[in-house]
Amino acid sequence: MNKKQVELLAPAGNSCAFYGAVNAGADAIYMGGNRFGARAYADNFSTEELLKCIRYAHLLNRKVYLTVNTLIKDKEFKELKDYLLPLYEAQVDGIIVQDLGALQFIKETFPEMELHASTQMTLCSQYGAKFLKDIGATRIVPARELSLQELISIKNNVDIEIETFIHGAMCYCYSGQCLFSSILGGRSGNRGRCAQPCRLPYSVKAEGKISKEAYFLSLKDMCTIENIPELINAGIDSFKIEGRMKKPEYAAGVTSLYRKYIDMFYESAVQHGMEEAIERYHVSKADTKHLQSLYIRSEIQNGYYYKNNGKDMITIDSPAYNGNDEALLRDIQAKYLDKETKLPVKMLAQFTENSPAKLTVIHNNVSVTVNGNMVETASKQPVTEENVERQLKKLGETSFYCDSFACEVSSQAFYPLKQMNELRRNAVEALEEKILTANGYSTYQKPFINNISEVENTFSNKENKGFSISLESACQLHTIYNWMSSHKDNEKLKVLYLSADLLLENEKIIPIVKEMSAKCSIYVSFPHVFRQRDIEYGFDICKLLRDNDFIEGVLVRTIDQLGYMIQQKENCSIHMDAGLYVWNQYAVSFFNSRTLSMTLPYELNASEQFELLSKYNHFEKIVYSRIPMMITANCIMKTSEACKKDDTKLVYLKDRYGKEFPVSRNCKHCYNTIYNSITYRLKDLAKWENRVRFRIDFTIESEEQVLDVLNAYFLNYDYDIAEYTTGHERRGVE
Numbered sequence: 152m153n154k155k156q157v158e159l160l161a162p163a164g165n166s167c168a169f170y171g172a173v174n175a176g177a178d179a180i181y182m183g184g185n186r187f188g189a190r191a192y193a194d195n196f197s198t199e200e201l202l203k204c205i206r207y208a209h210l211l212n213r214k215v216y217l218t219v220n221t222l223i224k225d226k227e228f229k230e231l232k233d234y235l236l237p238l239y240e241a242q243v244d245g246i247i248v249q250d251l252g253a254l255q256f257i258k259e260t261f262p263e264m265e266l267h268a269s270t271q272m273t274l275c276s277q278y279g280a281k282f283l284k285d286i287g288a289t290r291i292v293p294a295r296e297l298s299l300q301e302l303i304s305i306k307n308n309v310d311i312e313i314e315t316f317i318h319g320a321m322c323y324c325y326s327g328q329c330l331f332s333s334i335l336g337g338r339s340g341n342r343g344r345c346a347q348p349c350r351l352p353y354s355v356k357a358e359g360k361i362s363k364e365a366y367f368l369s370l371k372d373m374c375t376i377e378n379i380p381e382l383i384n385a386g387i388d389s390f391k392i393e394g395r396m397k398k399p400e401y402a403a404g405v406t407s408l409y410r411k412y413i414d415m416f417y418e419s420a421v422q423h424g425m426e427e428a429i430e431r432y433h434v435s436k437a438d439t440k441h442l443q444s445l446y447i448r449s450e451i452q453n454g455y456y457y458k459n460n461g462k463d464m465i466t467i468d469s470p471a472y473n474g475n476d477e478a479l480l481r482d483i484q485a486k487y488l489d490k491e492t493k494l495p496v497k498m499l500a501q502f503t504e505n506s507p508a509k510l511t512v513i514h515n516n517v518s519v520t521v522n523g524n525m526v527e528t529a530s531k532q533p534v535t536e537e538n539v540e541r542q543l544k545k546l547g548e549t550s551f552y553c554d555s556f557a558c559e560v561s562s563q564a565f566y567p568l569k570q571m572n573e574l575r576r577n578a579v580e581a582l583e584e585k586i587l588t589a590n591g592y593s594t595y596q597k598p599f600i601n602n603i604s605e606v607e608n609t610f611s612n613k614e615n616k617g618f619s620i621s622l623e624s625a626c627q628l629h630t631i632y633n634w635m636s637s638h639k640d641n642e643k644l645k646v647l648y649l650s651a652d653l654l655l656e657n658e659k660i661i662p663i664v665k666e667m668s669a670k671c672s673i674y675v676s677f678p679h680v681f682r683q684r685d686i687e688y689g690f691d692i693c694k695l696l697r698d699n700d701f702i703e704g705v706l707v708r709t710i711d712q713l714g715y716m717i718q719q720k721e722n723c724s725i726h727m728d729a730g731l732y733v734w735n736q737y738a739v740s741f742f743n744s745r746t747l748s749m750t751l752p753y754e755l756n757a758s759e760q761f762e763l764l765s766k767y768n769h770f771e772k773i774v775y776s777r778i779p780m781m782i783t784a785n786c787i788m789k790t791s792e793a794c795k796k797d798d799t800k801l802v803y804l805k806d807r808y809g810k811e812f813p814v815s816r817n818c819k820h821c822y823n824t825i826y827n828s829i830t831y832r833l834k835d836l837a838k839w840e841n842r843v844r845f846r847i848d849f850t851i852e853s854e855e856q857v858l859d860v861l862n863a864y865f866l867n868y869d870y871d872i873a874e875y876t877t878g879h880e881r882r883g884v885e
Contacts, residue, residue: 282714319393
């Protein structure tokens, strides 16, 4: 076999899990420090612990990746620099990043650091992969919702490493696009504090019927050990085990079993060839049972690799973990957790009178020799071979053990015990450095700190006035058109974003849209997800732009869509929706050269948003919407009843408090959007005047509701809403 072997990447939430994963055969371990990781409630590591683990892993020729996979606020960048500096100098092997501002900051500040795009970036296509490669990412962790064929397509089209999850818990929402925990309870998944509302019971209300309460949002845990040959053959570079929040027995036990079957498959492929090795591959029932006994939630399934969605992926009855096999846990403890993997060394010592003491230490092909002080002539008690051997083999606090020892000691040699210990320490340190060099860890160049430059403000106060409106349905469009026709002197509407689905499937509305373009700018909005299967759809959007010159540009919602439009080189303006997060000035600087405007995020409070506006005001601010709480590949209707393709009627999730969350089904692109149970609404807009363009997002609103909102914001008519939220305007997220 000529293919590079796949990396087995294990999680570690604490030191015990780290050493257990190493002992169990992990090629690499991903872990988080005490800041900036998406598992804020894991034990995590102090900087000192991280440095110790990195050095230990490198001696064993293993890798360590650090999680910095949260969104980062402006005030935190000084802390981020100080946090990363010692880890950079210790040559941590990669940083897993969600925030594109943070990615740019790390790239500029620590130029030799490898950057991995987190699954929190919701990466779904070759266009997002190419975009991330172009800006400096060396590896991507695509959305867990992608099929194996989609991953193969990305791999075939973009020369970048791909890391995918193969085992562990699954999020119901596309990672990075979940605001459920944040909006309801203030615990943001984008800050590593998810409260997991998806693991709670809900009932489904559809067409007047209400189902029994069940766990419709709780996915079964993933287990792909049966699929290892196909995943290897697909060219995936790294197999990732989920579970930094789980116990060390899980990290070690799961790693050991995947290690066993990965090695077994490669041995078979060498012996029999790839095709026959795939046919011969078999996982024993005993090993499958062992995996199911290690903190698995309900039954297991193999994720989205071979299916788009399905009821069989959901833990309908209970999201609780299975009981664990205590005997198995004790066995894992004894095998992997109660010991530390050490490297064998050969030791050759020489103590000859009137010559320097000499110690040679050898590991595999790496050898060092150190000289000590002069060996003296003993006046009373000379050293013996037994004395020397006993003292020099004391390697207990090091990463080595002695498996072969030889020494030459002259009959009257004397050498102080303290100097013998120093000789051993010097030899061990020299050997460590030489092994690290042999394993490819040379010294990094010094980092340099790049202070962010002033962003040129290109959005004038005149352009900042007024409103934009985003809409999804023909009914909403006609309502706005009629309202504008009746209020011809009202010039507050500046921009209209129309769903691409709406424009591409309703040619009859094109003349209306063209007429409206005389009063406001027209943009076409992408769907919330853009996958490999949507590439032809992207071509259709570009054709729509070329055929209708009154459409000025697009509203993009994902990295894939931004990458797609940049790579198509269409002569149009690009606006960014709130799902492309802009939390800091580095993100502003990054997107400023690539887009015309951005949307202020839902999770920053008002003062944090004003910080972003202090140097750049080319922003839109949503003042009315149904906040999209989840974008999901699985379908509520398909899970609770049956797939009703092309049925656009709303269904509702009802929680234990009686709150009803509308669920919109986009059957064309096969995803659900779960909206908040109440509307998001801001009334006091005075402090934002002339600093942002206000935006109204219509999603599931009826004609009457659209009219009420238009009257309220365009005519200063205050209409009654029984209940609404102002989101994080005051509190923000931790």
